[in-house]
Amino acid sequence: MNKPDSRPTVVFDLGGVLVSVDFTRACRRLEAAGSAPAAIIQEAIASGEDKLGFDTGRLDPREFAERFCASIGVQLAYTEFADIWCDIFAEQHEVTGLLDEIACKADLMLLSNTDPLHFGHVRSHYGFLGKFGRLVLSYELGHAKPEREIFDHALNLNTAGARMIYFDDIPEYAAAARACGLPAEQFVDAAKLRRDLQAFGAL
Numbered sequence: 001m002n003k004p005d006s007r008p009t010v011v012f013d014l015g016g017v018l019v020s021v022d023f024t025r026a027c028r029r030l031e032a033a034g035s036a037p038a039a040i041i042q043e044a045i046a047s048g049e050d051k052l053g054f055d056t057g058r059l060d061p062r063e064f065a066e067r068f069c070a071s072i073g074v075q076l077a078y079t080e081f082a083d084i085w086c087d088i089f090a091e092q093h094e095v096t097g098l099l100d101e102i103a104c105k106a107d108l109m110l111l112s113n114t115d116p117l118h119f120g121h122v123r124s125h126y127g128f129l130g131k132f133g134r135l136v137l138s139y140e141l142g143h144a145k146p147e148r149e150i151f152d153h154a155l156n157l158n159t160a161g162a163r164m165i166y167f168d169d170i171p172e173y174a175a176a177a178r179a180c181g182l183p184a185e186q187f188v189d190a191a192k193l194r195r196d197l198q199a200f201g202a203l
């Protein structure tokens with residue numbers, strides 16, 4: 001008797017796909033608290049080494065908060081900073097509403113550049129993360145997209161021979177995944193996602 005095919009795996013990015021991300025709210029709150037202008041704070045988030053260190057687990061939350069606040073010239077209690085830092089998300093219901101339907105035909109995996117404050121906030125505020133059987137998180141792994149190691153880790157978690165597809169809103173990350181052997185599509189909107197999932201056979 002032939003062995004049944006293994007269930008395929010659908011892999012999702014978190015920010016920009018399952019939740020929208022708007023750092024401008026946090027930047028405005030930090031500016032109002034007496035720090036540098038919001039535009040400078042935004043640049044510090046986008047290009048700062050401390051953010052990368054936080055995303056890859058080299059800085060713990062309190063270390064990051066202290067260093068980041070010092071870099072933008074503001075003094076805040078850790079709990080106040082953590083609240084502001086996480087005030088950036090909104091659930092993408094058109095996407096998360098598909099997860100139960102996808103789970104009928106495929107396993108779900110999350111692959112995300114994230115930090116423990118952001119991931120803890122999303123986990124505590126939104127129920128959809130419980131639908132994911134496997135998590136590949138940059139701060140746990142010590143590597144972040146577009147590094148090869150994070151995509152290789154996702155591939156190694158998959159059942160041998162099972163099909164995979166990955167969705168990321170950043171085209172460079174989708175391209176990096178494909179270069180590592182992980183089939184990927186750029187997430188644009190829920191309509192395109194639905195078409196891509198139907199073509200893959202997960203809807």
